[in-house]
Amino acid sequence: MERQTVLIVDDSELNRMMLMEILGEQYHYIEAQNGREAVRLMEKKLTVDLMLLDINMPEMNGFQVLEQMNRFRWIDEIPVIMISTDETNQAIQQAYAMGVTDYIRRPFDTFIVRHRVENTLKLYANQKRLMYLVSDQIREKEENSNLMVGILSHVVEFRNHEGGDHIRNIRSITELLLRRLVEKTKAYHLSEEDIALIKTASALHDIGKITIPEEILNKPGKLTSEEFAVMKTHAAAGAVILEQMTFGQEKPLFRYALEICRWHHERWDGHGYPDGLRGERIPIAAQVVALADVYNALTSERCYKKAFDHDTAIAMILGGECGAFNPLLLECLADVSPRLRITSHVPLDGDPYRLEVNRLSDELLARADLPRNDRVQRILESLQERIDFFASCSGGIQFEFDALSGLADITNWDEPPQYRHTVKNAAHPECFCRLSQKDFHRLQEAMAATTKETPEFSVSLLLPCGTEHHWCDLRVRTLWSDRQPEHYVGAVGQLVDPQLSVKKPLLLSAADVNTEDGTLALAAEMRRLRMVFDVVRLVDPTTNSVLELDEQGVLHPNGSHCAAFWDNGRSCANCISSRALAQKTTLNKLEFTNTDMYFVISKYLCLNGMPCVLEMLSKLSEGRWIDANGTRLLLDHSRAENMELFMDPLTNTYARRYFESYRSHLEGMEHVAIIDVDSFKQVNDAYGHQTGDTVLRDIVAAIHSCIRSTDTLIRYGGDEFLLLFPKMDEHIFVRKQNEIREAVRRIVIPEYPELHLSVSIGGVSGVHPLAEAIRQADYLMYENKEKYYTEGEHVTPPPKMEENIKIRDK
Missing domain, CATH: 3.30.450.20 (PAS domain)
Incomplete structure (x- = not known):
């Protein structure tokens, strides 16, 4: 038997241990040391059978957790027992008002805690079993009902030599039209239950055809007027068959089936049969099935005709070639036409009973006051996510x-x-x-x-x-x-x-500056722009030259290489100015030096017949830009996020959560390295965790001293770090790894001068996707670590624990 899961939320590790000791090994435990951590766990997966919740905790207290649980309706799914030393009536009343199942005071009474937990779990387990039992029974009845309808409709299909998809298609098309109809108007007062019943009843629309002679029903050619008169009797005959039933006539399903059988060949202008009803005198269920039946008949092959394609069928119906229909329904047909193109001949839903089972079970659970699924709330949240x-x-x-x-x-x-x-x-x-x-x-x-x-x-x-x-x-x-x-x-x-x-040009147009006066005006404009941008210059990407305007407005190279600004002595890969020149337009992108990042605007110009590019560069200092694989995203400040959630509080570098949250944006990094601290467990064991924390902080500082502001350092594990370089030559990448090793070796811990530190590094270049790059870098890192141990380069063994305790006591 699978163990039930108990989430214990308490900032005291001792209290959590005591509760687990009291409850024993019969449960699976999840621990959270504050309310915020508990909320994050619930956001990931609602698989908790019971929560034991403390009130007074850092970051988010127990009442704030209950607020979140009520907001997202988790309180209906997870029973909560509040555990606290607060014995005031106000606290107890507030807890019960916010939905807790029970309230236990500390210090713990073993008997009370154990039995209240057992009773609460049994109660909710019984409620869940009842919910599943009811849902299963409803589903079984619905399946039996739909099975009988399917058998009857199959009899008609078999006798009529129609394909087995005919009834299924009618049901799918009917549901599509009904759902679009209720979106466009409330005039017909159709509920979710009505839609499900009409969809089911549509399967019986041609049941009267069992009374039609087979030679007429399956005649390959055109029917004579006498034969067509016989064929038309199937509508009224189907209604008679249903009216002769001695049970169930008071049910809504029967009413819909009767309306559909008798009137699914009536037409909006009164030219249908059998009763010649006109306009809204035709029940809406029959109107919708009539339209679905015509579309399916046109797009299906029959013994007397070939199938029309989707577009032709839609055009024929909207053009009035198949009789007159409700104009509003024709609008619905046009609206759902794209979906009909691919869904008219496949099931609309893999589970045809899902909607009805959900509706009935939700209704029953609401009456019985049992835990229910917050489906509507989540649908609204999904819609809000799209709107945002x-x-x-x-x-x-x-x-x-x-x-x-x-x-x-x-x-x-x-x-x-x-x-x-x-x-x-x-x-x-x-x-x-x-x-x-x-x-x-x-x-x-x-x-x-x-x-x-x-x-x-x-x-x-x-x-x-x-x-x-x-x-x-x-x-x-x-x-x-x-x-x-x-x-x-x-x-x-x-x-x-x-x-x-860009609705208007940033500067004078290319035509405006292609004169002497225009060239001088550009020179004045560039002087003004230098008050706004960090760098403003003219370049010729074809020769990698920086250009200058002399006092006479003549353009000539000044001897500088344009790529030198980017710490690059050759042409830049994917040069934005080259593209702007080739396309004769204005482009922008992010670009990096070894230490800084810039936003670059490149504008094509033609000066006195000489094509060139005006570059305007703005240095970025707020936040961190990620520019990998063409991705442009300003993180930190620009996204108005609380970056404390993504920072490791110990080392003040990025935490693993940062990596998980922005993983897709980090794809495409050219160089990836994994760094692991050597013998870190020995340092913790011998010198204590406080010294271990100091070691990690000093190592992070050493790494930061060797890398650029555009590089990304992430604390990937306890003593393992992930280092990402967006743009860098491979030989510089190798040099950076050596610089990091040397910087770590130079670290001195004043209290323990005998402690010598080192790191093992594995790095790869040009490997994609990122997960594969990390895997290969991790493998290389462990290869280096084995070499480190086998060659005896590891740190001087620390003194024995007893000696080290004496050192620390001094």
């Missing part, structure tokens, strides 16, 4: 992709309103035809690297824009199921062309 994402973006092309349907809803804000919105099938080759194979694979890899914890990434893509190609920035956020945390459900994103987003 889109609100943070401006302009460009925005899209929302649904993984179930495979469709992408695309909004191009640069188009006129009537052409702004489109829906595309992501499985169609044309959807990504503008991407090169290389960029398409980069996009696939970036998508595959996302998780629920790190859902967002950014890449730069080279896309055609008219007769030119522009570098465009793509930002994507993947969406994940709350019921199945590992299940990817879609994505939202934005594509921006930085060149098109």
Whole structure:
């Protein structure tokens, strides 16, 4: 039997140990030393059977934890027993008001704690079993009911020689139309239950065909007027069959089935049969099934005709070739047309009973006051997540992709309103035809690297824009199921062309400066710009030259190499100014020196017939820029996040959580190193944890003294560090590793001068993805560590524990 899980939230390790000792080994325990840690655990996975919660804790106290649990409805899923020394009525009343199941005072009474925990777990376990039992019974009844409907409809299909998909398709199309209808109007008062019943009843729409002679039913050619008159009787005959039933006629399902059977061939203009009903006199259930039946008949092969393609069928229906339908329903059909293209011949949902089971079980649980799933709350939060994402973006092309349907809803804000919105099938080759194979694979890899914890990434893509190609920035956020945390459900994103987003030129146009007066005006403009930017210069990327304007406005090289500014004696890879010159436009990007980072704007100009580029450079000092694999993201201050959550409090460098949160943005780093402190356990054992903390802080300081501000150091484990270099020559990368080793060897701990420190380093270059680079670097690091031990280079063995205690006592 699987052990139940108890989450103990208390800042006192002694209290946590006492509680586990009292409760024994029959439970699985999870510990949290403060409220914030407990909330993080619950955010990751709701698999806790009981929480024991203290009130007075640092960072977030017990009542603040209860506030969060009530906010996200976790209190309905997890019973809470409050444990505290506070015996005031106010504290006890507040705890019960916020949903706790019980309140136990300290000091602990073993008998009381053990039995109250057992009773609470039994109560909630019984409630959960009841919930699952009820859900299973509802599901079984629904399956039996739908099975009987399926058998009856299959009898009709078999006799009519129709494909087995006919009824399934009618149900799927009916549901699509109904859901779009309730989104557009509330006039028909259709609830979730009504939609499920109409969908089920639609399977019986042609049951009257069992009364039609088979030679008419399956005639391959056109029916005569007499034969067609017989065929039309199936609608009324189906209604008669249902009316002769001696039970169930008071049920809503029966009413819908009767309406659909009799009137699914009625038409909006009164020219249908059998009763010639007109307009809204036709029940809405029959109207919807009639439209679904016509579309499916057109797109399916019959003994008397070939199948029409989707677009032709839609055009025929909207053009009135198949009779008159409710104009509002025709709008619904047009709206769902993109989804019909790919879903009309496949099940809309892998579990056809899911919606009804959820509805009935939720209703029952609400009446019984049992723990219930916060599905609606999570749906609203998912919608809010999408809204917040889109609100943070401006302009460009925005899209929302649904993984179930495979469709992408695309909004191009640069188009006129009537052409702004489109829906595309992501499985169609044309959807990504503008991407090169290389960029398409980069996009696939970036998508595959996302998780629920790190859902967002950014890449730069080279896309055609008219007769030119522009570098465009793509930002994507993947969406994940709350019921199945590992299940990817879609994505939202934005594509921006930085060149098109600039509404007016930053300076005089190229034509304006192509005169003597214009050249002098440019010289004056450059003097003004130097008051704004850190560096303003003219360059010729074809010769890697920096250019100057003399007093007469003549442009000539000044003898400097333009790449020298970037600590690079040769041409820059992916030079932004070269692209701006080739495309005769304005571009921008991030660029790095060995110590600093700059935002670069490159503008094409033509001076007296000589093409060149105006570069404007702004040094960045706030936050940390990540520029890997085309990704541009300003972390820290720019994202308005509390960076304390991502910092290691001991070493004041980035923590493992930082790596997990921004992992997709760190993809593409050119150089990756793993650093591990040698003999660190021996240092802790012999000199104490306080000295161990000092060692880690000094080692981090030594590493920082050897790297650039653009490099990223992360405390990856206890004494293991991950070091990432975005742009650097490989020989410099090797030199940096040696510099770090030497810097660590020079560390002196004043209290223990005999303590000599060292680190083992493994580094790789040009390995992707990042996970593989880390794996290879880790392997090399352990190879170096083995060499370190076998060659006897490790630190001088510390004195024995007894001697060391004496040293520390002095």
